Amino acid sequence: MELNGKDSIVFETLPSDSSFGKKTTRFSRYKESLIKLFFTLNGLTALIFIILIFIFLFKEGIKAFSHIGLLDFIYTDRLDINNVVQRVYEWYPTSELARYSLVPLLGGTLLTAIPATIISTIFGVAAGIYLSEIAHPRFREFLKPAIELFAAIPTVVIGFIMLAIGATFFQELLHPSNRLNAFVASMGLSIVIIPIIASLTEDALRSIPVDLRMASYGMGATKWQTISKVILPAAFSGVSASIILGFGRAVGETMIVLMASGNASNMTLDIFKSVRTMTATIAAEMGEVSQGSDHYYALFFIGIVLFIITFVLNLFAEIIIFKMRKKNTF
Amino acid sequence: MKDVKISIKNLNLYYGTKQALKNISLNIPSKQVTAFIGPSGCGKSTFLRTLNRMNDLIDSVNITGEVLIDGIDIYDKSLDVVNLRKRVGMVFQKSNLFPKSVFENLVFGLRLNGIRDKNILLETAETTCKQAAIWDEVKDRLNEPALSLSGGQQQRLCIARALAVKPEILLMDEPASALDPISTAKIEELIHDLKTKYTIVIVTHNMQQAARVSDLTAFFYIGELIEYDKTTKIFTNPSFKQTEDYVTGRFG
Ligand SMILES: Nc1ncnc2c1ncn2[C@@H]1O[C@H](COP(=O)(O)OP(=O)(O)OP(=O)(O)O)[C@@H](O)[C@H]1O
Ligand SMILES: [Mg+2]
Numbered sequence: 001m002e003l004n005g006k007d008s009i010v011f012e013t014l015p016s017d018s019s020f021g022k023k024t025t026r027f028s029r030y031k032e033s034l035i036k037l038f039f040t041l042n043g044l045t046a047l048i049f050i051i052l053i054f055i056f057l058f059k060e061g062i063k064a065f066s067h068i069g070l071l072d073f074i075y076t077d078r079l080d081i082n083n084v085v086q087r088v089y090e091w092y093p094t095s096e097l098a099r100y101s102l103v104p105l106l107g108g109t110l111l112t113a114i115p116a117t118i119i120s121t122i123f124g125v126a127a128g129i130y131l132s133e134i135a136h137p138r139f140r141e142f143l144k145p146a147i148e149l150f151a152a153i154p155t156v157v158i159g160f161i162m163l164a165i166g167a168t169f170f171q172e173l174l175h176p177s178n179r180l181n182a183f184v185a186s187m188g189l190s191i192v193i194i195p196i197i198a199s200l201t202e203d204a205l206r207s208i209p210v211d212l213r214m215a216s217y218g219m220g221a222t223k224w225q226t227i228s229k230v231i232l233p234a235a236f237s238g239v240s241a242s243i244i245l246g247f248g249r250a251v252g253e254t255m256i257v258l259m260a261s262g263n264a265s266n267m268t269l270d271i272f273k274s275v276r277t278m279t280a281t282i283a284a285e286m287g288e289v290s291q292g293s294d295h296y297y298a299l300f301f302i303g304i305v306l307f308i309i310t311f312v313l314n315l316f317a318e319i320i321i322f323k324m325r326k327k328n329t330f
Numbered sequence: 331m332k333d334v335k336i337s338i339k340n341l342n343l344y345y346g347t348k349q350a351l352k353n354i355s356l357n358i359p360s361k362q363v364t365a366f367i368g369p370s371g372c373g374k375s376t377f378l379r380t381l382n383r384m385n386d387l388i389d390s391v392n393i394t395g396e397v398l399i400d401g402i403d404i405y406d407k408s409l410d411v412v413n414l415r416k417r418v419g420m421v422f423q424k425s426n427l428f429p430k431s432v433f434e435n436l437v438f439g440l441r442l443n444g445i446r447d448k449n450i451l452l453e454t455a456e457t458t459c460k461q462a463a464i465w466d467e468v469k470d471r472l473n474e475p476a477l478s479l480s481g482g483q484q485q486r487l488c489i490a491r492a493l494a495v496k497p498e499i500l501l502m503d504e505p506a507s508a509l510d511p512i513s514t515a516k517i518e519e520l521i522h523d524l525k526t527k528y529t530i531v532i533v534t535h536n537m538q539q540a541a542r543v544s545d546l547t548a549f550f551y552i553g554e555l556i557e558y559d560k561t562t563k564i565f566t567n568p569s570f571k572q573t574e575d576y577v578t579g580r581f582g
Contacts, residue, residue: 214384215426215488218415218419218420218422218492219419219491219492220416220495
């Protein structure tokens with residue numbers, strides 16, 4: 001073979017036993033595709049399950065609309081004693097004139113989940129920063145599992161502690177209008193969510209390469225400047241994802257809010273009043289309801305709303321992570 | 331010899347129990363270029379990091395001995411390490427830009443010092459980029475992510491970033507390892523220019539580069555300082571056989 005028209009460099013052809021020419025055997029190709037199939041199936045199973053859950057929920061959920069109109073899930077118009085039309089937002093599924101407004105339940109969920117997420121973000125992110133950047137490595141190895149242990153306490157135990165001890169403590173401290181209220185519930189939720197956010201934040205911060213820290217300290221940055229200007233921004237997507245996941249957990253948490261929130265559906269923005277969340281409603285009422293009744297479908301519809309909320313939250317977390325990764329800048 | 335800028339006395343460094351630097355003593359003169367050469371793993375980067383206390387960030391490190399800069403012991407407990415690192419800038423062996431824009435990388439050090447004036451930031455970015463021979467390549471890309479630059483561009487941006495805070499001493503760990511001959515020549519020219527104001531310590535695996543840019547050369551071998559002398563002497567008439575073998579490429 002000649003390199004170009006006039007050049008005289010000549011390459012010898014490869015000898016026939018050269019390993020470049022080696023062919024794959026049929027067996028190895030077969031093995032490859034089996035391995036691939038195995039992992040593809042595993043990945044698909046998760047997807048198929050999600051789709052099946054979706055289909056089941058929506059099939060049942062659609063039936064809810066043939067029993068109860070969409071507007072009835074928001075409000076009920078009824079006549080008061082003076083024969084004036086009153087618009088009410090109430091959840092009274094067992095009353096003679098059943099009312100199925102989800103608004104107070106959604107309100108209850110948000111009134112417990114949002115404060116819990118705010119509190120947990122402050123303490124969880126701070127704890128994550130402490131674990132990753134400040135704590136001595138040997139102390140961290142002991143502290144991190146200890147913090148994570150909190151997330152592993154059965155929620156019924158946390159609910160009980162809040163009901164029996166936490167509520168009394170806050171009653172004496174803050175004199176709330178109801179002994180069990182949204183605030184007590186959100187405190188209970190925080191016990192579970194702080195460790196989640198702390199642990200995920202620590203993971204996100206520690207995944208920042210040591211080179212970046214070196215670059216920052218090498219420019220004469222203080223520890224705090226390095227954390228706030230380099231490490232936290234670089235880990236922004238991971239930290240936000242941890243907060244969103246924490247919020248998702250707060251929305252989905254059942255036992256703590258069932259026990260500590262007072263479980264009375266109130267249309268209120270007062271954090272010191274009893275509220276009832278969507279999860280607690282399903283948990284408390286699903287067992288006693290007769291299948292196929294209006295009440296049953298109403299509960300089902302709550303399930304769908306919860307499902308959509310968590311789905312959207314997760315999607316949101318994914319989008320943040322994806323955008324950050326693509327931009328790679330802040 | 332000119333004024334001594336950095337004076338190292340009986341320096342030992344251990345990673346855990348493993349000794350990486352063995353009883354090193356040398357004086358680095360002010361406003362000169364000093365090159366560290368030696369085979370891979372002999373401790374050049376480790377030694378460079380002791381000069382601005384970057385080794386403090388590695389938990390397992392233990393250091394004995396003294397490092398004096400302008401006569402002041404930088405390992406003194408009461409010394410302000412942050413201020414030390416502002417005065418002793420460093421360009422790392424691996425480019426380590428922040429996942430921020432090109433511009434934000436360049437002005438990072440200025441922002442740390444509380445400088446907000448857009449004009450000063452822009453001016454500094456431009457001057458230092460020109461010094462580091464990268465201005466033409468980044469002037470239209472200042473707002474793009476720094477990590478989208480090529481490896482060699484990133485390396486030069488690291489140099490520009492370090493220059494922006496105007497350190498008195500510049501430690502450069504293989505600043506030209508990913509550069510093409512043209513950029514390398516520009517960096518060497520830069521080192522030559524900077525010498526009038528700064529004290530420069532450079533680690534390099536490129537013998538010709540050491541010979542071209544440095545006034546003094548130190549040869550390290552497995553944690554020991556074998557020979558330290560004027561660069562011309564090291565490359566033409568070294569006192570030790572090991573040095574001669576290394577600079578002539580007979581082992582390494
Ligand atoms: N963080 C660390 N922890 C433990 N040992 C380390 C660490 N960094 C370096 N070492 C060891 O110290 C010795 C010197 O390493 P150093 O990086 O200083 O070498 P070098 O001369 O810069 O090499 P190169 O030319 O390859 O960059 C090596 O044996 C290395 O394995
Ligand atoms: Mg090195």
